[in-house]
Amino acid sequence: ETGVTQTPRHLVMGMTNKKSLKCEQHLGHNAMYWYKQSAKKPLELMFVYNFKEQTENNSVPSRFSPECPNSSHLFLHLHTLQPEDSALYLCASSRGYEQYFGPGTRLTVT
């Protein structure tokens, strides 16, 4: 257990659905991150929040919409996704340089 939880762990959704991924950390960290991990590819940083403010958006399509209501919670809202968006979505948090990862949400878009 790293202190970072993610729900759901698995999600199957159609291309017209709207769903949300949730991440929660109880470590008192100020920064939270969303990553996408596709098979045999390096992790792709999607979004970074620092003290609830978005500090990074790595050219992520608008069908992914992050929300950070407070420094302990992070959401990723999904709508009209494409099959190529199927991947493992990882949340992480940090205070300094070391990031703590959640277990990820395995997303399948049909």
Next chain:
Amino acid sequence: KNEVEQSPQNLTAQEGEFITINCSYSVGISALHWLQQHPGGGIVSLFMLSSGKKKHGRLIATINIQEKHSSLHITASHPRDSAVYICAVRSRSNYQLIWGAGTKLIIKP
């Protein structure tokens, strides 16, 4: 070409063997991280190093800054070491993490 390259991509070995996983990078860095990802997804940090060598149990990480190369060694490997091992470097210019694609290690009993 990715700025962080790991080799091999896949490695299968017998229990007890000495394992070496390599990471080469092409940018100036302030630190290098080794992480472990078990089936099921979660990623755990193993080492963060900026010079020399670190040891934790059966794991040893080394870095050669001049050659821009790091190695992760596992001594007396065990099936529970089976996982994906990921190298990531923190860029000295913008402090971003740059990730390798990972090395999938399988240790057979």
